[in-house]
Amino acid sequence: MNTAIETDIVLIGTGLAPLLVAKKISEEGLRVIILNPDDDFFLENQELGFDPFLFSSPNFAQTIIEHDPENILQVVRPNFPGAVEYWSDQTQFAGFFDPTAPHVRLRNLIFSNNSELLPLQFSEKNVHFQVMQGASAVARFPGINFEKYNFTTPDPQEYFLLSRFSDVDAHRYRYGILEFLQDKLGDECILLSAKNIEIIPDGLRFQSNQKTYTVETQLGSYFFWTPKSNSIIQNIQKMISQKNFSTPSIQQIEKYFILSKENLDHTTIVNDKNLWCLSSITGQPDQSKKENVLEILVTQENATFNEKPLQSLNEVDAFIRGKLGWSKFKIRNYTRHYFYNWDSFTRTGNSSPDICFPLLQHAGGVYAVLNSSGSIYQISNMASTVSKLILANQQIF
């Protein structure tokens, strides 16, 4: 059975990025169809509360400033159809407060520092920091077992403490947007399990739930480029006679969920070349926690899709035994996520790529959208830019 649909724009993606863009442009009266090659949204899990690759960022101090809670709130609040709460140690004294709304949490960031230039960078950017050493620094790591801590020969490592860092409740944020769009656009405009997507002169043809759809578009189709949609982009690339862009490098996160005796409240520790963690804040209203889980992330730059799993198990083991002083531990869950590093992405003759660029010119154009995964802050910024471009109906080049 073939169903024909006429629309202004088609957004193809698996995560939050197409939803945010759809929300913005549908508010301006454009007709939108969202296609998801997956059976559901967010199965690819491409949205993060903060940027775990911030240490590899060329401008580390700037990334820290971006993670200031007020800065993040300014970006994420306008895109969300409801309240985004701010959790800080002052929250309990605030007036109305919705504990079920997505939140931005004020957190401390503590990290080991091996660079002499970093204090200078922080000073230039007016980032307040504190230098710590020994037991007082180690105590900031959640789950530490002080019974095993050697006070006679304390940890000689120097740590920096930043008190204005934050993360976003990515889970509630993205599901809030999805629910809003499901109500606003209806199920007929959000099509899941889209398979065999083909570009035709007037738009797109695809299959979903054993039906064939032909979509005629006025303003084009936008493919949000994530590892899962890579094969679709590659197929379109094959249709273009000349290859004019490179493949971005891949970043991998290995995520371990370790069971702990204490209530660690989903505190995240990131183990990297630099050891660092987000420590808890006081006055958190989250009472729904069920499991005592310590989440450990290990990041890897320039990875491939065929990396061996559990590469960092030794590091995690050494960290848990050596730093936290646990004699044994249980792994409840382990996952791997892949992200593209768009800084490494170049197109021929254009070293700084646009946020979206045309793959084909007909039927309003077929575009690839970069920065479709990562932290909520980055995705929100990208969505604002792309929706502005679409609304202005301008040529990207």
Place this chain on the structure above:
Amino acid sequence: MSLTIRDGIFDVVVVSASRNQNWPFHSVRQFSKLVSSYGLTVGLFGGEDIRFIGVIPNQTTGGFLIIEDSQKRIHRIESRAIIKVENPSEMPQYFEGFYSSAIIPLSAAISLLQSNSLNLQPNPIILGSSNRAFRFATQLKQQLGIAAIVIETYKGWSSKKYNSWEVSKRQFEQNGGRFIEGQILSLTEKSPQLWILKIRDNHGVQIIETGRVIGSGPYFPEKQWIEFPDGSLLFEWKIFSLHSRTENVEGWILDEDSANFLAAKVVKMLSHNVGPSKDKLDSIHRRARTRLKIAEAHQSDPYTPVYQGKWLANWEKRKIQEHQNYTNYQTSFFPVIECFERITCQECVTTCPEEAIIINAQKLKTINSDKCTSCNLCVSACPTQSIQLLKQVENLSYAQLRLSWRGLEEVHKNEAIHTLNRRGEFLGTARVSNMHYSELRTDQLHPYFEQIIEIEVPHHLAWEVRSIKKQKQEKAVAHTELKAPLSASEMVEVYFNQTKRLVKNGALLIQVLFEMGYNRPEDSLLCKDGTCNLCEVTVDGINQLACSVKIRKGMVIKLDSQKNESGQYICHCQKITAQSAVNHLSEKRTRSPESFTQQTGLMKGKCHGLNCKNAVTGLCISQNAMSEPSITQNWSNWIDWSFPKLDWNIGKKN
């Protein structure tokens, strides 16, 4: 101490998800033989020393298998195709009180019965009407004198019928078993070791007092193998027959066919050039596919004869006689094969030394009476007692029947017995005129006799009588009375929650917990091998697994007080209620199982879905079956690849 990971690379890996003595199973060996004959490297990982930790899928195809050996060394095996071998799951679907210490899986019930640690009385209930469930219930009655009730809860249960299902059911009913179709409402504890099960069937609400509820499954139609995601070369393969061929012939045959099918599929996907043997591979693939289709067709349309009262309808009788080419009175014993299902079992065909049993164009077994010597071999070979020998001589007032008898007690010559029809209904009494041989056999439970008996019945009953029952069977000694009390030297004193107890020396602690009635829901021997880590108890101040600790004198055992077994929870690890899961489904915000479990947190707790997977799957299928068939499809084609499969202990010696 640092961890060392050992790496390995194979083309195809087959891994057993649980520890098993019989590894590699027959079907796994068959698979391996076929795949390796095409030049692919195959790794088989299983047995008692290998612990399966999980599979980590690749972005494209294949993935990494993580296993731990007996010395706690970690092995990371890379493979282009991974096949995880699972046993069919046995824990029940959701009803109020489904997470209860009354409920144990069938495999655990069998092992506990073998060690005399399980009290099933009164009215043991078996959930799910698989062949295995019926066979277990029949064994309970025949060998131990315990009458069980089998309850089928799935509305479309006819699609779960496997080869010989009708025969298994008939044997069960002939032995006085009760089969009920109904919906379970609740299971509540009345007193220690006694529970009340409420069910609703066609007659209304019934209340049954039971000593134990045994989960058997499958609770909904399950595929024998699934690939998820499509094209990923990551398979889950459910093996039905883990034991010998005689114990479960239809499962054995089905497994063999699926092994051939799966092997041909994997070889075709991995080897682009199989050379001249391609035709042979195609032929194996086609043959296996055809046989699996036959088995599938049988599941959807099994043969059930029509009865008028307790007598077979005339046209059914004619149909049976025509099928046997039976025309008139015979002068010698004539084999009657009442196997009208196009099943793949060929035990009788292969057993017959004269090759008198042939498979006709309709794929049914028929007899060539010219060749038959009435040797009885086919009667004893048929695993489902579907073959009898019949002799009707003209002018003789009675007919003679030779039947197979399998029971705890031996049948003697000249003994008066009850005759029964195909549904186990009483038809009259008869005398055993002859007994051909008697053999003491053993199976998973206990030894039993196997005999061929000859009886004399009136002519009009020759096509009605199909089995017998020993008279005065009610005098059979109950299983509980059979147990001889242990002598004082076999008992030792232990401290159990600060009180002294006399228990069996050297017995497994988990068996003792069952005997004393102190077992918790997590002590249901879910994994059979200690991999699930759920049955933790404190022994002499150290946390240990009850399924791996043996009783010794003076042991101090501390068990947490019974947990609050709230019937409202569908996930007891994370305290998630069934209502909240239903609400989530009714909002229709999710379509895929992954997203549903991610959002609700179901199957993400301590047991990783071991207790609740069936309950969650059943709930989702029943909620969506009518409105969204595609969602039901998603659930039945889904494999949970979340890693690790169970909590993974690092740095702890079990």
